[in-house]
Structure formats: C-alpha cells, structure tokens
Amino acid sequence: MLDIKLIRENPDIIKLAARDKKVTCDVDNLIEVDARRRKVQQEVEALRTQSREGGQQIALYRNPKGDWYKRAVENGKSPDEIKAEADRIQQELNDVKARIKPLEEEDRTVQEEFDALMLTIPQPPAPEVPVGVDDTENVELRRVGEIPTFDFDAKDHVTLGRDLDIIDIERGVKLAGSRNYILKGVGSLLHQAVLRLAQDMMVKRGFVPMTVPVLVNESVMTGTGYFPVGREQAYLCERDEMALVGTAEVPLTAYHNGEILSEDQLPLKYCAQSTCFRREAGAAGKDTAGLYRIHLFDKVEQVIICRNDEEASIAFHREILQNAEDVVQALELPYRVVNVCTGDLGQGQVQKYDIETWMPSRDSYGETHSASRFYEFQARRLMLRYKDANKKTRYCHTLNNTVIASPRILIPVLEIHQNADGTITIPAALRPYINNQERIQPRA
C-alpha cells in the first residue's frame, strides 16, 4: 500500500508503474473515490459535533444538582422552562441523528470502496529496474561458477531419483495429484540437509530462527501483499477463513504487525524454515516434469525489517542476496544473478534480484532464489511501524529472500554432482548432516 497523498499528487507515476508491472488498477477512480470519502467524512464529523454538543447541553438541563442548573434557577428560569428547552434540543437532535444515519452509511461504503482500491495499487519500481514484459527480459548481472560439461550421458534428476531410489514422483502423484512427489531414503535426508545447512548459515549471521504458523488468517495474507491480488495462488481453508502460506515471508514479516517498535530494535533479522503451499494456478502444463514446479515444498526464508531509509534498504538488499549466494556456493553450484524486469515484478516489490542456478536437464539457469525489497509497501498494510529519533512514528521497510528452497535446489545438486558411474557426490558442506556420507550409490 502507498500513501494516498503520494497517489493524489503523482497519479502518472502510479499509472506508469501499473503499466510496466502489468497490474490492473484504476487510479482515476481511486482519486475520485478519495475525494468523495473526504467530503462525506467532513459532513459526518460536522453533524457529530453538533450532536455531541447538543447532548452535553441536555446533560446540564437535566441535572437539577448541577451548577449550571442552579445558576439558571437563580437567574429566574423556572424548572418547567428548562425542561421545555431540553425537550426542544432533544427533538432537534433527533433530526440531526436522522441526517447522520444515511451519511454514516455512505461514509462506510465509500471507505470500503477506497480500501479495496488502495489494495490494488502497485509500488513503483526503483529506477534501476529494467522495463520489460516478462522473465525473458530480466537482465543478467553476473555469472558465478562454471557450467559443467559431461563426458558421459548425463541423466536428469527424475531419472537419477528413480535409479537411486531417492525420488518417487509416481507415487507422490498417486497420493496427492500432479505436482506432488515423495522423497525417499537419502533423498529425504538430502532435503533435510540443505535446509539445515541454510538455517545454520543464517543463524551464524545473526538471524533469529523462528518456527511459525503456516496456516494464517487472511489479514496476514493481505498485509504482506499476497491478497487480494494473487489470492487464487493460495490454498484456502474456507471453513475457518484461513489460508496456507506460500512462504514463511508471510508470518515472519507479519510477526510485528500492528506494533510500534523503537528505532534501536532495528534492524530485525529473522529466518524460518516452513512448508510452502502453492496452487500454481494458471501454470497448467508449465514445468510439469520433475521437482521444478510443485505444490508443496520446504524453504528457509530470510526477512529483514529496517528503518525507513532507502540507503539502508538497498544495503540490506545486497546483504540478503549475498547470504543466498553463499549458500549456493557452499553447495558448489554455478549460478547467475538477474535484475528482474518490471513485468516480472510483484505488485509490492521495489526491486527484485533472482538467483538462477544452472540446471543441466533444463539446459538453462532456473530460478532458485528471489530477493525483494518493498520499502513501506508491506509495512503500511501491516501497520508495522517504529518511533524514530525525533519520536516520529514511521513505517518500517521490509525485505526478504530465499535462503534455500528444497526440493527444487536438489535438481542442480543431483544433476551437477552426478558421476559417470551413476553415483552422486554429496557436496562437502552437506556431509556433516548426512552422517558424513560422501556419495549416493545406486540401489543394489
């Protein structure tokens, strides 16, 4: 969410952002509704003032023990006169009340309309974000690590998983439908290992590990910007008005919602492993093979809540990107970093860097990490604030990035570290988490 004043004063910036981000919103309508909302509010408030002041009069007139009443009697007013006056005011107030009622109704309606429109307004992207239609126009910033060439017939992760008996997609689908899978044996251990490695690295860097709800109420989804735009991507538990999160970013960022922090608490750095649920609506037929695009996975996520300062936000953005790069490097995987273009940016994101890791079976880099900064966008929706040095209440800035998402990351781990004999060399960083096992051997 943005400041309505900013929208009023710079409608063209918002319209441009909406166009570049391919977000649908009606800025002109919002501005018109806003004008109506303020007008109605002022009318209601004027009537309420009248009503309150009249009520206070009545209180005086109806209290024979009060100073005002005693003085009035001393000045020659009879109790009957006073009572008549009170009755007259009360009658007047009945009229005022009758006028307030429909205005209050209108006030409520127009406010709801305003709120709904506000939730559709996109955050303008940073100037350094390339303008583009979709992910094909993301701009590569750098490549790290060497793309391997195999002097044998390399297998994809699905084949490797089957041959080594560590991934069972068929039975996963049998239990839960398409885009489901089962990790088995060392496959399951490897999954746990990458998650634990990632978490340990983050804790060493001062991030507070958290265990958080993955089934949350809708206000939390709205607050983090996943609702109402994008609602169709979430699994809903409608009977209980709850939603399953697609990322631990949601509970971590919303952790302090509605709070006013003190500046010396900032920055707050949190990480959490959680299961992530995604409907992948609209992705029918896309990336159907293997573990790339699946309905359920586990992820360690990092979140930073910091001061309202663009410089600070940008610096932390670099930091969380580096954290993720270090994890990919620890897994000995080649990757590249891309500057995500406007068309591939979410509604609330100011800028996003994706890490794409080399996946031999795709013969390309595939997205494994996504580092975003939001400025106030989420904080405004969440009422996530702090008192600055001048005791002024300000909205925090928020950022987040993947640390590791598995099993997607197992695609390159398995494919890149495979050997001619069908075994897989486990990266050294993971071995401590798998009883120091060095290789995955085919089943006997």
Added chain:
RNA sequence: GGAGGUGUGGCCGAGCGGCUGAAGGCGACGGUCUUGAAAACCGUUAGGCGGGUAACCGUCUCGGGGGUUCGAAUCCCUCCACCUCCGCCA
C-alpha cells in the same frame, strides 16, 4: 466440543449511561537538585482518519462488529482471544 469466567492506554489497575480518551500506580522520556549517580520533586508520555505551511483543530477508537439512547468504557446481541473445569487427542 460442553460449562463457567475474563478482556480498559507500554504494563498494572479504577471507572453511579452525560462533566472520562479515560483516576491512580509502575515504567519510559525531559527537567530541577547533585562533582556524578541514586533518592526526592516538577513535567511529558496512545493510535487511525480528516482539515491546516505550522502551532493546532475536528472526529473515531476502552478485544472486533452490530444494537438501544439526545448521549455508551458503562446496557443488549454477536464474534474473537485468554483463563478454569470436563471431554477428546499427536
């Protein structure tokens, strides 16, 4: 799930339907005092929305929503959260 109870400002805690956005205490912050600190004393200390360059003003908010009333923290309904007992249970 059943029965009962509770829900007031950062925390604790008052609050006959009008003068209560709310006594009092604690905490925090500022000041006086002190060589410095403590103590003591004085003062400040909620958020939303709207108006205004600003000082400031209006309005709403006493768990959320609705109702009764000229007027609600106070009465009624409902939802939510927490506590106690019973039931079920990883």
